[in-house]
Structure formats: C-alpha cells, structure tokens
Amino acid sequence: MSTSHHTTAELYQNLGKLFYAIAAADKVIHKSEYDSLREIIKSEWSKVDDIDNDFGIDVASQIEVIFEWLDYKELNAEVCFNEFEAFYKENKSLFTSNLQQLIWVTTNTIAGAFSGKNKSELIMLGRLKLIFEKATI
Numbered sequence: 001m002s003t004s005h006h007t008t009a010e011l012y013q014n015l016g017k018l019f020y021a022i023a024a025a026d027k028v029i030h031k032s033e034y035d036s037l038r039e040i041i042k043s044e045w046s047k048v049d050d051i052d053n054d055f056g057i058d059v060a061s062q063i064e065v066i067f068e069w070l071d072y073k074e075l076n077a078e079v080c081f082n083e084f085e086a087f088y089k090e091n092k093s094l095f096t097s098n099l100q101q102l103i104w105v106t107t108n109t110i111a112g113a114f115s116g117k118n119k120s121e122l123i124m125l126g127r128l129k130l131i132f133e134k135a136t137i
Contacts, residue, residue: 009062011094014087015103016066018128021081022107025120029071036113037067040106048102081124085131100132 023033045060070080088095095103107128111121 007091007094010087011091012060012062013066014084015106016063017070017080018084018103019063019106019110020067020070020075021077021084022110022121022124022128023067024071024075024077024080025111025124026118027077027120030114032113033110034067036109037106038064040109044102044106048099077124081127088131095132104128104132 019037020029023029023037041060041064045063048060107125108117111117111125117125
C-alpha cells in the first residue's frame with residue numbers, strides 16, 4: 001500500500017472504528033473478540049504495511065489502540081460504523097480488493113469469536129458487504 005504516513009494512520013484508525021463497531025454491535029465486547037482482533041493484527045495486518053508511526057510503532061497496532069479506546073469510552077457502534085463508512089467513501093482508492101478481503105475476514109473473525117454471529121453483527125456485516133459491493137458497480 002503506497003500512501004502517506006498520515007493517510008495510512010487515518011486508514012488504520014478507521015479500521016479500528018469498524019472492527020469496534022462489529023464487536024460492539026450487540027452492546028457487549030467479549031474477551032474472545034479482543035483476542036481474535038489481536039491475533040489477526042499480529043498474523044495478517046502487520047504484513048500489510050511496513051510503516052511505523054512517529055514513535056516507531058507499527059501503524060497496524062493503531063487498529064487495536066483505537067478499538068480499546070472506543071471500548072473504554074463505550075462509544076456507540078452505529079456512530080463508529082458510520083464514521084468508517086464516511087472515511088471509506090472519501091478514500092475509496094485506498095481500499096484495494098485485497099484490503100477489502102482482509103477487512104471482510106477480520107470482521108467475520110471478530111463477529112464469530114463469541115458464540116457465533118448474532119443478529120446485530122450479521123446486520124452490520126451485511127451493511128459492510130453492501131458498501132464494498134457498491135464500490136465495484
């Protein structure tokens with residue numbers, strides 16, 4: 001992914017919002033959802049970019065930092081999802097098909113981490129799928 005450090009950081013911050021929204025869709029974030037996010041960041045997202053922020057920390061770790069901060073603040077999942085969607089619409093060129101696929105895998109992993117996917121998570125996943133499909137039309 002060849003983007004500026006600032007844009008990349010914004011991308012990862014908005015991914016943190018999306019992943020939080022999926023986990024918080026049912027109003028509860030479980031330890032297994034945190035664990036799933038951490039594992040997929042370590043195994044997959046850290047490979048996407050080899051960019052560090054100003055503090056020498058891999059920018060992919062910002063996903064987890066934002067996720068945890070949003071959980072701490074107990075922000076509304078719908079608001080976070082809408083913020084991701086707005087960022088996506090303004091920056092569609094960042095979202096390659098490979099990146100969309102990794103986002104899809106990540107959201108499904110988080111949603112399925114605790115007792116499978118519930119209705120709230122399925123609805124949000126459906127909305128995400130529609131956003132991505134509109135981009136290819």
